[in-house]
Amino acid sequence: MSERRPGIADVARAAGVSASTASVVFSGKAPVSQATRGRVLSAAAELGYTGPDPRAASLRRGRSGIVGVLFMEPLRTAFLDPVKTAMMDGLTEGVAALGAGLLLLHDDATGNGDLLTSAPIDAVVVINSSDAIGEALALLRARGVPIVVIEGDAAAGVPRIGLNDREAQRLAAAHLAQLGHRHVVVLALPPRRDRARDWLDADDEIRFDVTRDRLAGARDLFPDAAAFAVEENSIDEGVRAGRALLSSRERPTAVIAQSDLLAAGVIRAAEDAGLRVPEDVSVTGFDGVRVDGLDGYELTTLVQPAFEKGRAAGAAVARMLAGEEAASITFTCTFREGTTTAPVRIPSVG
């Protein structure tokens, strides 16, 4: 009664061929005559053999066909960000070219830490890494697992897929400057983990590259621009921050938001406060993603190739698995003028 699943050996025996031949029928790695292929296939059908066991194959091959994606945050918040999901789509496509799939990993809480050691992964892509990831990275390197980082501080020798954040943000700032804006405020992404929503001081430590670089780009044109940092990248956070920014006595004429979600939030906050965008206040975003719930505005923003970034990461993984050296890549954002920026109005008070 013990219904042990048939193995390739059983199929081979039933078909009257060697196991090696049967194997080749399934993998296609060597020529097989039509006749034997037929016999093997029908023997397999007869026995209910559904193809080689991936576990055994991956042991022999030394490859599991699985690439880990390591997040620094719970999935809930990671996937709230359309940029990340677009990246994931790109990554999916990138590793699909390898015949691989994506295993979700996150670097926090529930002893999932050991998935890093116990999961059969061929490589890992780290999303938005911060320094907190140190140990995890070390572990993986010791295991000899190839690593690629998207947007983050990579350890030396780790290929990094990045963005020209600073130059890009500078473009938006220049656009505002050209429209006559002088009083500009930056709405920044979190500078580091678990940092409360508040203004950024000069001595505030900024651990996330993205936040730092975009801020630098804005200050290239507005060196004295104040910056307010949110707690997470979401529309609601943008709304809350927007209320703070727009209600201050010296209301800025323009807000440089470091993401489209934040920009959308600012716009909502402005509407709620009875301000018109862009007549009363100009707003720029960053990312160029479709923001659900911003229907009606065309955001002035920097379009980043999120999908491409993911795909490039996949390609880098492929290269590393092939034993080649994978270089870091810096993608370029393009400036897109929308309807949320306009020339500054002549101040009513001299």
Added chain:
Amino acid sequence: MSERRPGIADVARAAGVSASTASVVFSGKAPVSQATRGRVLSAAAELGYTGPDPRAASLRRGRSGIVGVLFMEPLRTAFLDPVKTAMMDGLTEGVAALGAGLLLLHDDATGNGDLLTSAPIDAVVVINSSDAIGEALALLRARGVPIVVIEGDAAAGVPRIGLNDREAQRLAAAHLAQLGHRHVVVLALPPRRDRARDWLDADDEIRFDVTRDRLAGARDLFPDAAAFAVEENSIDEGVRAGRALLSSRERPTAVIAQSDLLAAGVIRAAEDAGLRVPEDVSVTGFDGVRVDGLDGYELTTLVQPAFEKGRAAGAAVARMLAGEEAASITFTCTFREGTTTAPVRIPSVG
């Protein structure tokens, strides 16, 4: 020069013990004396051995520690839905209890189809399955891979994690009826894949359980309520649909949206049309998730235990892997009255 990674056999040799003992040191499946454990561990450190190869372990164990999550849509759109991400979080936790991780699978496009056959997965959780998934399911069953379905048409014998959609939706409808509403319209989720945004005819085929059951619940109280189906579950779709619904000559006094996102969209559309919620039009949602960008309203909705659903799916997987029978589970939604529903106003026209 050939830097072959050391195996447990090498470590054992260096430590002067048998491979079996060394194995046990790492797995902890049998008692080992402090002395030998120490020798093995230091030998491992010396050789740079980072623990057993998961590929080999999974062959021997017959378990890879990986559970597939099968989506019917690209991640981009799947994760737009906060319910799905919450479910994913729950699922993550559920399978973490098993020491397993999640492998992303999606049933579309790029020949990823063969991940289903070639990936070393111990089980699969299908999200929101429709009939389109037939072949995939058959494939998995043939392979003997345990399957659990969340919200969808399961094949016979497949445990299903569901919701009391109909009863729940009926509660919201009853609430509106009690407030005096008589002219109610249902804003429905897509009835099937690739169906254009439009009114639902009586003979429209509804392939998604969720859409069908919630609609039935609404019609239990409003048998003649018209239903308008969107193309995808998003705020923007809600806005578009909302425009259509609210501008019709016979404007309804209440809208029963089948999701919170759609409800949020309707509210936005109402605002844009100069209507007040709930004074001019009442709106109910479904899901009870945090909707980014709906700050200011407390949606009247049905709170579903999305996280719990995910976790239950994980638990069901665990049970099936343990060889037990996993029963289907139907979760219950709770009605939550917010500020988006109010008594119907006396019609100005008799």
Added chain:
DNA sequence: AGAGCTTATCGAATCGATTCGATAAACTGA
């Protein structure tokens, strides 16, 4: 001191396929 346990350790079998080199058969061209 010897029966009965518990604790450590080991050897050998096993998980299920893949792959490489060898061999044989079939075909090519001069």
Added chain:
DNA sequence: TCAGTTTATCGAATCGATTCGATAAGCTCT
């Protein structure tokens, strides 16, 4: 017809750990 290729097939080694039954040593209790 014979040397030289292709084309098919096979045997055996290998991937790297886990696990089970056996064995031996160390304890406890009477």
